[in-house]
Amino acid sequence: MSTFTDAVTDDGDSSDSDAAEMFPAVTDALSVVTKPHEYARDWKRRHDAPVVAYLSTYVPREILWASGVLPVRAFGSRRPEDVTVGDEHHNRRLFCPFSRDVLAQGLLGRYDYTDGIVLASVCLHLRQTFDAWVQEVASEEDFTHYIAMPHGTPAETGDEFLPVKRHGVDYASAPDGGTCPHAPAAYLTTKFDRLRAELESFTGAPLTDDDLEAAINVYDRSRKLLRDIYAYRAEPEPRLSGTDATALVTAGQLMDPHEYVDVLESALAQLEDGAGEPRAVDARLMVVTAVGDDRTLYRTVERELEYDATIVVEDSSVGTTDFYRPVSEPSRGPPAKDDDPLKAIARRYLDRPPYPSKQWDNRREHLRSLVSEYDVDGVLIVLEERCDIHLRDIPHETNLFEEELDVPTLTVVAEKGRVPPGQLKTRVEAFVEEITTPSMEGLY
Template structure:
């Protein structure tokens, strides 16, 4: 990522195509099977927000404003060099952003159903996946065969298994890695050009962490309060809440959101027909845009037990109504199921509320003492 402009320019000059996507609902197996490069475009830095606000309302979600700001200014090389953008209807704000983007970039928007529980919705989503396959073949001049899909499924499933194994190391007390470093690893996966090399790097990091555990080496003190972070996607540039939690002495041992482990916990069923299996995996993503969203609650209950969580911090971006509403649902669920301490933090990408958040986090941790 050090010089993405030069890297992508060189790749494009070889004739390689690039696909950008904004959400974990975008089926990456189709991108890999099309023999093109795929990169995540969700922006997590404040610098592009003023450019985004020239078109979008100021009270919009910062993720959308930042994403649009980077796109409209050509400051994001991954957007600039993308041949096609895959969008999705996870929220009204992003739908309108994609509508504006279509004025200067080829954008295909996948239409999500309202729930992942209904067979009719599953059939609807499978058709959306088929539409995307046909579109990628037509627009990128490629052929996505069943054989290529099965190979892509194996590659990405192995990646998911490795990330799960990496996450298992965070069950140790003391933890061998900070939550901030764990986030960097998961974030870096969004910009991989050589998946074999990436898999080998993760294997080496797992070995390093296991050696640290065996030696008693740790990133945080033994007995540090163990925190699970959930809620909206957080990435490099918007990780201030995770940093504050760890600066206050607690250990972020699990990041549940879709920029964290949420995208890795479910594998594609390799025994099913490829497109059907891919559709099933991605539709089961427990995003707050789904109503109801019981899988998120079930997963949280299991994670709290498995990772011996002392407290849950739910991050909500200002203007993200679905996660804001669901925060109340999560709080009530945790109260009734083990009474795990819960803290919701509603914020944006700015640094103006850092001290306020720090005070709240300190009080939250003291309450657990």
């Protein structure tokens, strides 16, 4: 049986990079992305400290890191044979391939070095993965914690209780749909305070406000560096491909944040020094998807088409939804420095660009801004098979892009973890041809 490290390395190594020799920092990131378990095991040996897996980017990594724990996002292998592991035992065929694939990695022992698992709610599918992991993978000594995330943030400061609207339907702030006596920020702060207390019990050490402030600072530094790096993707002929950019983002979900900041500072310095060859671009594409960790899709679009297509930005959890909105720069309300650290962190995770399962109004504005900022020609919507929450959003996404912004879309489905390569290449080539061919409307 192959290990996950072998599986990912077979799928891609440093040759994944479009500019490995010109961007050594990308090679550094890929060395972690392609061998995540080796990195985490080595970090654990070097620091003699716990490593805890997490299942969604709504998990506040700042709090885990402040307690002395390395947070490592649990990914699947994107291999069809792994997706079905555990299906019979856990009756999971109706769940999305990503959630099944992630659980499979735990069942196969590929996360045997971790000391726990944490989930902040995004969907029922990952909740079932979390429950099965706790029952079948975690030991009695492991740290296991579930955070019930509110569905959105009210207007203005986010501190009053107001109903949250999703596609015109009112939802209470409480995740169970009931009445919540608190505003979302206050409610989530209490949840994070409980996480703090349980981490103190797990590690046997106090988690101070100073620890939290230090963690906020290092994670915010990485978010701001990524924004600066992504600005180079907005160039008319970008020198950084989507394949390389998403490798940089993925690395941040796996690495020690201080080591990660070093990688990003190096990447930014290389870009500022003019590294990289400008990419000729027939079509500037945006990817909209739930996860976004499938590098095969990026390589196919950017390397294997008859046209010069570049993915200039993505709305995904391995993309802008993860690093936009630092804790220190809320989009509304008073500056975070006036809040206690836990409340500042809570407001950031409510204020960040939301998953499809969260508030559409905020998500819509984020998508609109990305199209403008990165001068997007077309949108590639990648639906994970059986991802009900994204499926529900797609009609609203296509209406926004096509009707309001006059940007064409193409929707493809990732079956058992991946869009079939032949189908992907054929359909995206036709899509790019449609974008690049002058309209004949009005000629006849």
